[in-house]
Amino acid sequence: MWQRLSFYDVRVVGHYLGVLLLLSSLGLLPPLCLAILFGEWNAASRYLLTAGIMLTAGSVLRFLRIQPGRLSRQQALAVTGLAWLVVAFFAAIPLHLSGHYTSYLDALFEAVSGLTTTGASVVSDLDHLAYSDNMWRFMMHLMGGLGLVVVGISFGLFGKGGASLFSSEARSEHVVPNVVQTARFIGRITLVFIAISTVLVGTLCLQIGMEPARAFLQSLWVSISAFMTAGFVPMSQNIMYYHSIAIEFTLVLVMLMGCVNFMLHAEILKGHTKAFFDDLEIRSTVVWIAVIVIVFMASLAGSRLFSDLPAMVRRGLFMIFAAFTTTGFQNITTTQLTDFLSSGAFLVIAILMAVGACSGSTAGGIKIQRIGILVKGVVATLKETLAPDSARVVASYRHVGRRMVTPELVREATTVLLLYGSTYIVGALFGIANGYEASQAIFESIAMASNGGITSGIVVPGMDWQLELFYLFEMWAGRLEFVTLIAVIIQIVVSATPSSFVGWLHVRRSERERKAGE
């Protein structure tokens, strides 16, 4: 029996969606200020209008329930699942009005891509985009990378219902027992890394001759994008625009910091370096990257263009880390990616995005930890098969201490793996049905569902709307690691059936009769 949303639930969910909308409207302040500072008056008026619309809509939604009370787990799932889409609908308004998007759907795609930190862009003429519009694109990365709900919790907006919300946003681990403190810790760590990266990349941008204002803004934006493992860039030539190995190297480090579990950041800060190096995910990552680098380089050696060592190291390693962290930066063109890389190297990039990086970080994909747990589970099953009947096989792994590989953990990992896998396949079939090459369609589907964002050329301005809608769904589902979203969809479907509506009317009539009797 599926649990339905009652009318009370809908009102509470609406109230909290309004709260999140009001909070998200604060994100419009930096682009608005930047627009005023640089005399981008057209953009300034757009951001003021959007702020007004979001304030109004958010306030109206809050009227649905004046005293919402504590959020139940069911309501928290609905709030988290719907927040990403509701905020994206409003976030797309200034982008659409900028004239750099062929349709509102393109602007919505960009907003969802920004909030889910996918980083695939359908903007036209990016090089002439206003500073304020760029700032908004990267603010979406910042809010989405941290998690809309995490940001809300860190401001203490959800009261006691924060814990349910926190776990429903693909973040099950608490750095400290208090969920508000955990959210604030994540925010602080993020701001510190972005600040350090901005100084480093900004200095390098000044060295290569960029104007100070542009150097600062672009370094801030790419730093946000790198730490959030997102992928938007301010120039159409992507990271190749800077022609600087030093910038590429710095961004690789920042991307790697972004894809590490926030709990491990906390352990490092506490001085527990052993916990970091003993961690299942870190060890698995080292092995995984070592294997991939060997395979990728061997494959690249056979390609026509990147077979010489300097090109192989510079382009190859950067692309490996950009794909592994699901950031999606590129220092090669789309043509080079699809036409000049060997098919093996192309496939390796897709596999890297599909697997993703560490859990509890800003990265997307299936996550190394789940793969590690599944491998441990397989080994435990084999041991159990070979062991005598009286023996009891226990599998464990290290993640901030010793933990057991329980059947529940294996089941959760298997479920997520299957959901990701099936979405990759369905997305690929959708692409193939739209007339694209199979390899290209598979690559693009993985890039969307894993929030990797490296595009093989299907995601372009004015693309087919059906495919665009499906990719939009893939990004949304991938960011929430499917379970939350599927739960929300089921809730909505079962709650929207005629029988439930009749039931609701019946309850309302009885309430009215009871009140009249009183």
Next chain:
Amino acid sequence: MANASNTWGTLRAALFSLLCAASLSLALPMLAWADDQAKPSNESEGTADSAIEIDDENAVEIDGETNRVDPTQRADNSFIYDTTIDSLFSQPSLYDGKIVQVSGEAIGDIVVEDPLRRKNCWITLTSIDSANPATISVFMSREQAAQIDHLGRYGVTGSIMQIRGIYHQACPEHEGTPDVHATNTAVISRGSEHPDMFEIGDFVPGAVAVLVGLILMGVYYFIRERSR
């Protein structure tokens, strides 16, 4: 009698030789002049003239007897391809290593190649045709880059430049960057600035919406406090 006939024969031979020498001395300058006149038009065919000895084993006969092509002949590198940035992007193999001539708007920044020497730099050119957007990195000297009066960005249209140089789909000198190493650069159209004009009317809808939103927020807090 025999001596007389021999002498006459010798004289005839000498006379004939003189006539031949005279005609040759007249004809050679004429041929040289004609060759000079014909030089420009023959230049593009020069390679064909010099490669006229077609290996009969490899020669392919087309349309009868006269049209013969040599399939072993390599592509001519001296040719200049007047193309577009979009074509370089979509058909990179076709132009790889060739001298190309493209036009586009200079955008973004002048990025120096080596921050210490600051001798050469990178310019990004974007295609003028908005229907086929594409960009290309152009490697040039700082002197050549100094021709640019505006770099394209929001509110600024950059200088439209015509670049001639060698295109690489993955430059061996720059670790695989697709670029054009410019030999000749020219600004064919100067850039311009078109900043946004401040119109108070544009802000009225936004200001009204913000006001409505703030009033609703205030009403919400008022009702919530009363209901406690």
